[in-house]
Amino acid sequence: MALAWKFGDNIDTDQIIPSQYLVLPTIKDMAKFTMEPQNPDFSNTYKEGDVIVGEVNFGCGSSREQAPLVLKELGVRVIIAIDFARIFFRNCINNGILPIEHPCAKEISDQDMVSVDLAKGEIVNQTQNKTWQFNKIEGYLEEILNAGGLAAYIASKKGK
Amino acid sequence: MSLFHLIHLIQCNHGSETNQQILNNEELIFRAILSQIIIHPLKNFFLSEKTMANTTNGMTATEYIIAQHAKRDRVKPGEIVNVSVDLCMSNDATTLLTEKIIKEQMKTQKLWDPDRVIIIVDHQVPADSVDTSIVQQQMALFVDEQGIKNFHTTDGVCHQVMLEKYVYPGALILGADSHTCSYGSIGSVSSGIGSTDLAAIWASGETWLKVPETIRFILNGTLQPDVSAKDVALHIINLVRANGLTYKTMELAGPGVTSLTVPQRFTICNMAVEAGAKSTMVIPDQSVIEFFETLGRPFINVSLIENLQKTQHSPCHSEIQIHLNELTPQIACPHYVDNVRPLSEVQGLKMDQAFLGSCTNGRIEDLREGAHLLKGKRIASNMKLLVTPASLRVYKQALDENLIPIFLDAGAIVNHPGCSTCWGAHQGILAPGQRMVTTGNRNFKGRAGSPDSEIYLASPSVVVASAIKGELTHPKEVR
Numbered sequence: 137m138a139l140a141w142k143f144g145d146n147i148d149t150d151q152i153i154p155s156q157y158l159v160l161p162t163i164k165d166m167a168k169f170t171m172e173p174q175n176p177d178f179s180n181t182y183k184e185g186d187v188i189v190g191e192v193n194f195g196c197g198s199s200r201e202q203a204p205l206v207l208k209e210l211g212v213r214v215i216i217a218i219d220f221a222r223i224f225f226r227n228c229i230n231n232g233i234l235p236i237e238h239p240c241a242k243e244i245s246d247q248d249m250v251s252v253d254l255a256k257g258e259i260v261n262q263t264q265n266k267t268w269q270f271n272k273i274e275g276y277l278e279e280i281l282n283a284g285g286l287a288a289y290i291a292s293k294k295g296k
Numbered sequence: 297m298s299l300f301h302l303i304h305l306i307q308c309n310h311g312s313e314t315n316q317q318i319l320n321n322e323e324l325i326f327r328a329i330l331s332q333i334i335i336h337p338l339k340n341f342f343l344s345e346k347t348m349a350n351t352t353n354g355m356t357a358t359e360y361i362i363a364q365h366a367k368r369d370r371v372k373p374g375e376i377v378n379v380s381v382d383l384c385m386s387n388d389a390t391t392l393l394t395e396k397i398i399k400e401q402m403k404t405q406k407l408w409d410p411d412r413v414i415i416i417v418d419h420q421v422p423a424d425s426v427d428t429s430i431v432q433q434q435m436a437l438f439v440d441e442q443g444i445k446n447f448h449t450t451d452g453v454c455h456q457v458m459l460e461k462y463v464y465p466g467a468l469i470l471g472a473d474s475h476t477c478s479y480g481s482i483g484s485v486s487s488g489i490g491s492t493d494l495a496a497i498w499a500s501g502e503t504w505l506k507v508p509e510t511i512r513f514i515l516n517g518t519l520q521p522d523v524s525a526k527d528v529a530l531h532i533i534n535l536v537r538a539n540g541l542t543y544k545t546m547e548l549a550g551p552g553v554t555s556l557t558v559p560q561r562f563t564i565c566n567m568a569v570e571a572g573a574k575s576t577m578v579i580p581d582q583s584v585i586e587f588f589e590t591l592g593r594p595f596i597n598v599s600l601i602e603n604l605q606k607t608q609h610s611p612c613h614s615e616i617q618i619h620l621n622e623l624t625p626q627i628a629c630p631h632y633v634d635n636v637r638p639l640s641e642v643q644g645l646k647m648d649q650a651f652l653g654s655c656t657n658g659r660i661e662d663l664r665e666g667a668h669l670l671k672g673k674r675i676a677s678n679m680k681l682l683v684t685p686a687s688l689r690v691y692k693q694a695l696d697e698n699l700i701p702i703f704l705d706a707g708a709i710v711n712h713p714g715c716s717t718c719w720g721a722h723q724g725i726l727a728p729g730q731r732m733v734t735t736g737n738r739n740f741k742g743r744a745g746s747p748d749s750e751i752y753l754a755s756p757s758v759v760v761a762s763a764i765k766g767e768l769t770h771p772k773e774v775r
Contacts, residue, residue, distance in 0.1 A: 146538050146632050150740045155721035159427040173742035193539035199474040201490035227490035286492050287401030
């Protein structure tokens with residue numbers, strides 16, 4: 137089980153990583169400021185494997201790929217939202233993060249104990265004693281996610 | 297290929313301000329023959345002319361252009377197709393990450409075609425810290441290493457530079473900046489992407505795209521005085537909400553479009569990403585042809601324009617009617633672009649700073665609109681007004697038209713072209729509790745400094761009127 141970190145509607149990529157930190161030399165340096173405008177303490181209290189939950193239009197705004205990268209750096213593997221903005225959705229998959237579009241995002245509360253089973257396509261909320269099913273990721277997208285992202289997937293194909 | 301085409305090729309490729317020499321006919325012909333292989337940025341434009349289908353097969357303009365680049369007779373919304381990319385762009389916020397991905401992760405050291413790659417430093421010009429300076433230094437090294445000629449370090453905001461120097465109707469253009477969707481305004485298919493997708497394009501010249509559904513906005517009537525293209529953009533975003541156009545293309549159509557200038561169309565298309573749009577489309581008309589003539593790089597592919605015009609009534613996902621004459625000045629209130637209210641509801645709210653600029657509203661028409669209101673007046677004593685022309689070309693034109701002294705005499709700060717205050721990490725940073733009214737495109741929490749500051753999006757004339765009075769103000773009150 138992991139903790140759910142709940143955010144609201146229209147979480148834009150400036151919230152995920154504010155502009156002024158994009159010039160820092162590494163993603164690791166930037167990751168310290170993840171979600172700073174929403175929760176200045178986020179990067180210190182988030183634990184690897186915890187689940188990010190948003191509501192409508194998660195990841196809107198700037199195309200900056202540093203946004204999924206700082207989340208990945210902290211250990212984010214899954215984000216659940218009612219829906220995602222287009223560029224962020226593609227950037228997540230390209231970096232091996234699974235964006236799950238599911239209406240249960242509305243019901244999940246901050247700090248709920250949740251788990252996501254990718255093989256079964258199941259989200260379990262232990263705190264609320266609820267289970268939801270989502271469409272499993274299969275084929276090409278599954279291969280990209282398993283490789284850890286598009287670039288790693290391309291490199292692995294090249295190597296064969 | 298006719299001589300006229302060849303001459304046009306050279307003008308397009310070499311007609312930049314850095315190389316404004318007048319060539320005689322013989323030299324033009326000679327250089328054209330020699331440089332057919334070198335002149336890549338427009339290669340597809342001519343290829344597409346040759347391969348162009350005579351029928352648009354019931355496709356929308358966006359589908360038609362995507363089909364051309366997928367080498368298909370027809371594509372349908374929702375289909376995933378592989379496309380060749382004519383031009384790709386990145387800036388100082390996204391280039392180095394893309395370089396890292398292509399080299400370290402994709403193990404690719406050379407770009408597929410450096411002549412189709414455009415790199416623009418615009419987000420922090422001039423550099424404001426050691427870190428920023430290192431970023432720009434590394435970009436210059438990369439550009440040099442790859443032999444990229446299309447590198448701009450002081451020419452302005454990437455989208456304005458793209459408009460002035462590179463984009464053309466019928467092109468497929470992708471950029472690592474979300475506002476890349478702007479170039480639908482001149483009839484190209486363009487969209488913002490992340491760095492991994494751009495790295496894959498740098499490596500191969502291709503990418504996959506899902507063909508977007510077209511939402512056609514039928515514009516009727518004309519805008520009233522003091523109502524601008526920005527108000528149309530905010531009205532549309534309010535109507536469909538911040539995710540209403542996700543994965544869709546926004547096509548502006550109807551009789552009202554002809555009353556809008558190309559820069560006005562650009563403003564509306566630029567903001568479409570704030571409703572989630574993948575791309576935008578305005579079918580090119582006489583204004584677009586004249587616009588390119590004014591830029592000094594005429595667009596002469598008449599058959600392409602004719603074909604695009606044939607698509608104007610083709611079936612689309614849905615149509616939305618917009619009555620331009622009913623619109624009033626709008627304000628997007630903190631912290632969401634779809635939190636739009638009529639100016640009348642928030643008029644009088646005290647402001648600390650005003651910003652006139654950005655890829656949304658930093659063109660000469662916007663500066664004229666602002667200067668016209670400001671002439672002979674001063675901004676309120678408690679206010680700051682920052683003016684940042686969108687490009688060097690705009691800046692020089694504003695100097696020629698004596699607009700800059702009007703801003704300076706009024707007490708404004710005039711900055712060198714770039715993203716400036718709109719990007720929020722550079723120039724005009726807000727303190728906690730401060731409020732800014734801006735012609736920029738985003739009012740996200742903390743976008744221009746402290747998370748406890750507030751940003752209000754408005755048209756150029758509302759921004760300048762508000763700077764004069766120190767509070768949100770209707771332009772008619774200062775006229």
